[in-house]
Amino acid sequence: MIMVQPLFTAEQVREIDRQAIQTLSITGYDLMQRAGLVLFEQLKQVSAHKEAVHIFCGAGNNAGDGYVLAKLLLESGITPHVYALSVGADLTGDALSAFKAYSQLGSVNNVLPTELSSGVIVDALIGTGLNKPLMGAYLDAVKLINRAQLTTLAVDIPSGLNADTGYVQDDAVRADKTVSFIGLKRGLYTADGPSYSGKIMLDDLSVPQSLFAIQPVETEMLSLAELKKNHQPREKNSHKGDFGHALMVGGDHGFSGAIRLAGEAALRAGAGLVSIATRKEHAAFISVARAELMSHGISGRADFKKLATWSTVLAVGPGLGQTPWAYELFEVALDLNKPMVVDADGLNLLAKEPRKNNSWVLTPHPAEAARLLACTTQQVQCDRFAAVKQLQQQYGGVVVLKGSGSLICGGGNVYVCAAGNPGMASGGMGDVLTGIIAALLAQGSSLIEAAKLGVMVHSVAADRAIASGEKGLLASDLMPYIKELMNEY
Structure with missing residues (x-):
């Protein structure tokens, strides 16, 4: 804890x-x-x-x-x-x-x-x-x-x-x-x-x-020092199977970078194995760009179901799109009843057909949260605490409401992350967070613990990455700091 x-x-x-x-x-x-x-x-x-x-x-x-x-x-x-x-x-x-x-x-x-x-x-x-x-x-x-x-x-x-x-x-x-x-x-x-x-x-x-x-304590602020205390070194006789298999789902035409970022973040956060389910046109590129990622071209339901069977956890949404292909993969992912992180277009698909699931972590930014709640972004930002609680009550599981001072709610207290900086307002940052949380789930963390640790590692990594300034910070700049943080005890 x-x-x-x-x-x-x-x-x-x-x-x-x-x-x-x-x-x-x-x-x-x-x-x-x-x-x-x-x-x-x-x-x-x-x-x-x-x-x-x-x-x-x-x-x-x-x-x-x-x-x-x-x-x-x-x-x-x-x-x-x-x-x-x-x-x-x-x-x-x-x-x-x-x-x-x-x-x-x-x-x-x-x-x-x-x-x-x-x-x-x-x-x-x-x-x-x-x-x-x-x-x-x-x-x-x-x-x-x-x-x-x-x-x-x-x-x-x-x-x-x-x-x-x-x-x-x-x-x-x-x-x-x-x-x-x-x-x-x-x-x-x-x-x-x-x-x-x-x-x-x-x-x-x-x-x-x-x-x-x-x-009564209802709202709590996360602490990096306490995070380090609770993250233990690996046993000497560990093998990759001990740390789970995360399957990242997304990367529609024009968005292969999103799913690749999520996959690499999962690797850097310690997942034993990371696979990518993406468009066939993107599979080879992703494998060349990061050889440790097992990238698979997926045509539809049958291909994906066979691949997903071997995974420990799913991460659905980075660059997924909202095409029939995307919807088909999303439906299969839901039917598998595995721990899941849902982000980006996965959330947009969910907003179209709302449902409740206690086995997922949802990671909306304010605009995505507004679509999920059928309200305006301003209404979300007016009271982020109320919004994250309403999201959790309506959709179940754990919800991470991203933004300045990200909020995490799993049905009880709301947790606040005070780390992070404006440099994180750039494309791909959410994909990296998705990968980190998925990796922590794959390694055995509970939904709420994976969300809390994931958000904190993501934000502190971004803070360490801005030594030369916030402007121009890239999502990929976080990768070495994610690894660094995951190895601090």
């Missing part, structure tokens, strides 16, 4: 906050003071001495954290520029207390500046309290912050980013660093979250771990 880091919804963190106040004999204002001190220390790491500090404060506890920080800056000899979007009756509770404490020493600006040309920005506008689209002065403040392009520190979560989904509806603060309090919010790690959060730092504000255990 891979150990993982729990991720929380905004409400779960608020409940932990409430429990801390009730059981530890502390006040919400005490926690706010702790948060302000953490921000003060973090700010020193990102700003030069005596550099101008611009703090944007809203109305809730996020603003209160900002006012505590402002007071600490004043006491240290730095006069911050504090822009208050809400004052008077709009401020209540601990946020009002923090505002009053700061106001005894410093002043606030109730009018936003036209531009900011220097200094460091602190976003204490909204935090996890976002429950409607940004508008008015708040939207103006976010646009001003982003337009300035100054080093920006977000308090808890960038304002405008949904803490639960990672979705940005209108605009959000693009932070260089986000200091998250008590627990990591799951929206930081998927959809728009990684683009807006910058480097993420967590401080639990000395809340004891026993209080975290009260909250």
Whole structure:
């Protein structure tokens, strides 16, 4: 079992906050003071001495954290520029207390500046309290912050980013660093979250771990370190039959490269044998390009069924197409009742005739997920957590919803992969992932473990492959790093 880091919804963190106040004999204002001190220390790491500090404060506890920080800056000899979007009756509770404490020493600006040309920005506008689209002065403040392009520190979560989904509806603060309090919010790690959060730092504000255990863990972040612990070396007397036979199905006219990439990835991820079922015109080319792949030209149902009988696991979809040939192979694959990875055109065929199967791993990108759910891509991206759960409930097995912060669901918790980079937005990357997961299934991993390990190996391999930059990253560039990762223990 891979150990993982729990991720929380905004409400779960608020409940932990409430429990801390009730059981530890502390006040919400005490926690706010702790948060302000953490921000003060973090700010020193990102700003030069005596550099101008611009703090944007809203109305809730996020603003209160900002006012505590402002007071600490004043006491240290730095006069911050504090822009208050809400004052008077709009401020209540601990946020009002923090505002009053700061106001005894410093002043606030109730009018936003036209531009900011220097200094460091602190976003204490909204935090996890976002429950409607940004508008008015708040939207103006976010646009001003982003337009300035100054080093920006977000308090808890960038304002405008949904803490639960990672979705940005209108605009959000693009932070260089986000200091998250008590627990990591799951929206930081998927959809728009990684683009807006910058480097993420967590401080639990000395809340004891026993209080975290009260909250049910529903979302978890995968860890490469734990992955390495659970991947064991091979026995000395191993033979290729011990590591399974993966059959890759696809490569219609014009798409032979897709199935070849999937096959080579399966080899690099440790499958004992890898066969290719493809168009007859492509078989020889694939064998020449990678001699270790056993490539077979398939005319139709009979050819394929005979070949597939000897396989341990199937991977259906890379370059498959949606022709009668493709549909025939897909139907045979389903009838074999073997563990299967379904990607690309395999998913498109499935969307046309939906069915449920508890023996497969589906790996849709957002557009494919939208076709499977008969909705729009935007609806998928608005709440990727809901989408991956709905896909799993409707289609069974394990679902990997690809994209920034890939999500994995096998009917229980949702797992988040925080690795990966924008260079992966290129043709063939999904084919490589299909091959890796198929190889892990062939070697005996369960569906959920193969999906988790596969996604992590794929993403970390891509991160290692961008030493010279993200642009121009090829799917084939991942191959040596896949092998490297599979041999780290």
